[in-house]
Amino acid sequence: MPEIASRSAASASVSASASSASTILTSVESMRDDNPPTTQFTSIQDLFEVINCTTGDFLAVTNVSPILFTEIERKRDKRRRKFRFRRYESDRQILFITIPTDLHELHFGLYQGYHNKLVRSGRGNSWRTIGTATRRAQQGHPGGDGGEGDSTGGPKPERGMKRFWPTLVIEAGDSESLSELHNDMRWWFFTSEHQVRIVLLAKFDHTRRALILEKWEEESSMARPGATTTRHAAALQPVLRQTITITEDVTTNPVSYNVARGALVLGFRFLFLRDPGPGEGDFVLSVQELQAYAEEVWKML
Structure with missing residues (x-):
């Protein structure tokens, strides 16, 4: 499982289990500043697990090459995952993801x-x-x-x-x-x-x-x-x-x-x-x- 934290906070290591991931995901309260919760890409499966545990509607993913972006899109569509790509900036290799909440x-x-x-x-x-x-x-x-x-x-x-x-x-x-x-x-x-x-x-x-x-x-x-x-x-x-x-x-x-x-x-x-x-x-x-x-x-x- 990759790391995820507010950019203003220190990085925290996590285990591969979803339950452990949920303990270090930035809460909705702490995400209401200018620094989105951020995770470093390690694998598509790890990314999907982080998305599952994210309580807000916004997530930044670093170290995403254009080839990886295409592969993430393919796997998302194949698995019919409902998250959206807010924007992908290839020069910075950052993918911003929208996780639709009711609000x-x-x-x-x-x-x-x-x-x-x-x-x-x-x-x-x-x-x-x-x-x-x-x-x-x-x-x-x-x-x-x-x-x-x-x-x-x-x-x-x-x-x-x-x-x-x-x-x-x-x-x-x-x-x-x-x-x-x-x-x-x-x-x-x-x-x-x-x-x-x-x-x-x-x-x-x-x-x-x-x-x-x-x-x-x-x-x-x-x-x-x-x-x-x-x-x-x-x-x-x-x-x-x-x-x-x-x-x-x-x-x-x-x-x-x-x-x-x-x-x-x-x-x-x-x-x-x-x-x-x-x-x-x-x-x-x-x-x-x-x-x-x-x-x-x-x-x-």
Whole structure:
């Protein structure tokens, strides 16, 4: 069995038994900082045992070569294991794994809310749900870097073919920190060569008992005040467009949910890669819809 620990803690040796492994796995409480639990790869079977004992939704695995990454993917699919590859960075040989917990799957309610509006608008047939399908880098590390979003999709026919990148990616975090979610966001924009247009992050902050939603897009840094017309300034940079914080109010009967900073807006142009036509426009999840969504999230606590 490999070692696993928070990066801020000393490494601990473990035996080959799953019961021993469970005693040294980082707890959910200790994983709620910026340092994910980390294990060094020794064998695929050992990795699967560590995943079995992990109580959070996020795990970093070091010493994973591109060949090993391909083999782990093959064995995972063959055994029908349900964990996902958050992202693989071949230059660092680090594989970040998502282990879906009930709370982690909070992303689905957001995607379903958007998709329901899409269908009601009559555009359901113009959209492809890509889901958790693996996407790999086409430049830089082709066949190496890869990742799987929690909920993803894009327009048809522009993104309707196999292996095409989505325009919308939703990533959720239970024990995964917000800073790691930001790394996920940057990975999607950069590795897709900016074909991904919106990354929506959903993080449950256990310390504050708050649900944090962030909507990220990209813009040229030339568009910012004071930018100069250099090649560096012209590069696309992630920009935080919206932050919405939802908290529970237990003083009301029944319990209610406070949504700070209004409705969530997903821009039509970013989703469909064109200007809206007659009767078309941005997709808005209202405060009331976000409150209903939050109620379902809190049931998972």
